Amino acid sequence: MRCGLRTSDSLNIRVRNFIRFISQFANLILFVVLEIFCAILIGRTRTIQGNDLVNSANAVSGFYYKRQNAIVHYFTLGKMNDSLLEENQRLHQELTNLQFTSDRRVDSSVMIPKGPPDSNRKIEYAHYIFRKARVINNSVSQTDNYLTLNRGSDDGIKKEMAVISGTGAVGKVVHVSKHFSTVLSLLSSLQEVSVHLKDGTTGIAKWRLEGSSPSPDILYMMDVPSQIPMRLGDTVWTTTYSFFPPEVMVGTIQNVLIVKKTGKRLLYLKPANNFRNMMYVYVTENTYETEQKTLEQQNTAEPVKPKKGGHKK
Amino acid sequence: MSLPLRNFLRFWLILAVQVLLNKITLRWWSEPSGFPVFIPLIYPLFILLLPFETPVWLLLIIGFITGLSVDSLMNTGGMHAAATVVIAYLRTNALNALLPRPLNEYPNQAPSVKNLGWVPFLTYAGFLILIHHLVYFSIELWSFSNPGMLVLKILASAFTSMLFVVAYLLLFTRQISARG
Numbered sequence: 001m002r003c004g005l006r007t008s009d010s011l012n013i014r015v016r017n018f019i020r021f022i023s024q025f026a027n028l029i030l031f032v033v034l035e036i037f038c039a040i041l042i043g044r045t046r047t048i049q050g051n052d053l054v055n056s057a058n059a060v061s062g063f064y065y066k067r068q069n070a071i072v073h074y075f076t077l078g079k080m081n082d083s084l085l086e087e088n089q090r091l092h093q094e095l096t097n098l099q100f101t102s103d104r105r106v107d108s109s110v111m112i113p114k115g116p117p118d119s120n121r122k123i124e125y126a127h128y129i130f131r132k133a134r135v136i137n138n139s140v141s142q143t144d145n146y147l148t149l150n151r152g153s154d155d156g157i158k159k160e161m162a163v164i165s166g167t168g169a170v171g172k173v174v175h176v177s178k179h180f181s182t183v184l185s186l187l188s189s190l191q192e193v194s195v196h197l198k199d200g201t202t203g204i205a206k207w208r209l210e211g212s213s214p215s216p217d218i219l220y221m222m223d224v225p226s227q228i229p230m231r232l233g234d235t236v237w238t239t240t241y242s243f244f245p246p247e248v249m250v251g252t253i254q255n256v257l258i259v260k261k262t263g264k265r266l267l268y269l270k271p272a273n274n275f276r277n278m279m280y281v282y283v284t285e286n287t288y289e290t291e292q293k294t295l296e297q298q299n300t301a302e303p304v305k306p307k308k309g310g311h312k313k
Numbered sequence: 314m315s316l317p318l319r320n321f322l323r324f325w326l327i328l329a330v331q332v333l334l335n336k337i338t339l340r341w342w343s344e345p346s347g348f349p350v351f352i353p354l355i356y357p358l359f360i361l362l363l364p365f366e367t368p369v370w371l372l373l374i375i376g377f378i379t380g381l382s383v384d385s386l387m388n389t390g391g392m393h394a395a396a397t398v399v400i401a402y403l404r405t406n407a408l409n410a411l412l413p414r415p416l417n418e419y420p421n422q423a424p425s426v427k428n429l430g431w432v433p434f435l436t437y438a439g440f441l442i443l444i445h446h447l448v449y450f451s452i453e454l455w456s457f458s459n460p461g462m463l464v465l466k467i468l469a470s471a472f473t474s475m476l477f478v479v480a481y482l483l484l485f486t487r488q489i490s491a492r493g
Contacts, residue, residue: 027369027370027402030369030370030373031373031398031402034373034374034377034394035395035398035399037377037391037394038377038380038391038392038394038398039391039395041381041390042390042392042395042452043390044390045388045389045391
């Protein structure tokens with residue numbers, strides 16, 4: 001009993017001491033509390049001071065958020081990639097459509113837009129649809145190289161469609177199954193691309209050349225007149241009459257040789273794509289292609305006959 | 314007029330004067346280039362003129378409310394409140410140092426020129442207003458990268474504020490003795 005009394009007494013004294021201590025510093029504590037309150041108020045208003053206060057408070061939690069994000073980031077990469085691809089596809093489509101709304105004339109060095117597009121003279125001779133696809137198989141070392149895509153006829157892919165990547169021209173769809181399609185890449189002797197240089201000179205780019213070993217890092221552009229000005233590093237694009245969409249990058253000039261026999265130049269092109277690690281591509285569809293083809297076939301089916309009457313006179 | 318009522322009226326009067334002063338930004342009369350723009354702050358005077366026997370906790374709360382009122386008028390968050398709480402905390406110590414007798418021996422009185430005299434009162438007011446401006450402008454500028462500018466701003470603003478304080482004292486102190 002006595003023992004318990006004594007402890008409660010000493011407890012009372014201690015509590016009293018504590019209360020005295022608190023009352024001694026009550027004003028200081030109130031002062032500090034009010035100042036903290038002021039700091040919070042300053043921080044809540046969006047001023048320089050507030051930003052600084054909030055930022056320093058966020059430095060710690062920011063660190064943890066960053067860590068957490070670094071881990072979770074990996075799991076969302078696939079989704080992010082898909083959304084980026086979809087956006088790319090949309091932007092590509094808008095860009096090509098935009099290029100066709102106004103006709104452009106190449107005048108030796110300058111491109112002059114032929115006035116603003118209006119409803120009366122909207123020149124739209126090609127209209128492209130882009131479909132994204134993933135490369136699931138790829139080769140670069142064969143004589144004719146093919147890519148396999150994870151899209152097929154179910155996704156609207158047909159033969160003869162052009163395939164480009166984010167950086168440049170890739171190839172042409174050759175076989176289509178229900179869920180897959182194969183693409184003959186530019187690294188093949190079976191296809192050539194119509195390309196043009198910076199000043200509009202057109203030519204043909206191909207992969208195989210007689211008497212040289214093919215490498216996935218070189219394309220050749222033959223028979224370029226020697227008076228055409230060019231520099232190493234200049235870009236080479238597809239033309240409007242290649243089966244690719246126009247102005248798709250094919251490569252850059254890596255080296256220039258002069259063929260002594262003909263006096264013309266041979267350009268070594270560095271392909272715009274790295275064909276070794278192709279990941280995502282876009283399959284393009286020209287919606288006016290059949291119309292164009294049928295019209296062009298009439299040229300061979302019904303050649304224009306010269307008028308007899310006119311000649312006799 | 315009772316002391317609380319007089320202080321209540323003074324609160325509104327000083328706030329009104331402060332609002333008027335907010336409309337004019339002073340460039341220290343002649344406007345030399347590079348001189349900081351500032352506003353004279355007269356509302357600390359309200360804290361300075363509260364009665365002697367006001368306990369410190371009440372001073373702190375009144376100071377906080379005053380500062381918040383000015384903040385809401387000037388859109389400055391809690392900067393004025395922070396500065397005013399500081400001088401409300403220091404007020405009792407400053408008065409204890411300046412007065413010959415302990416504070417509780419002045420019942421029903423407030424600091425004024427009459428019971429302190431001109432020089433001690435101006436010392437008291439000048440010191441606390443300087444502290445107030447020091448805190449306020451340090452928070453407002455939020456950097457010590459240009460200390461000359463800060464000091465110039467504090468001194469010029471404190472001096473101008475003191476001019477307004479003196480004007481207030483001359484206007485509202487009755488029967489100033491000639492010897493001061």
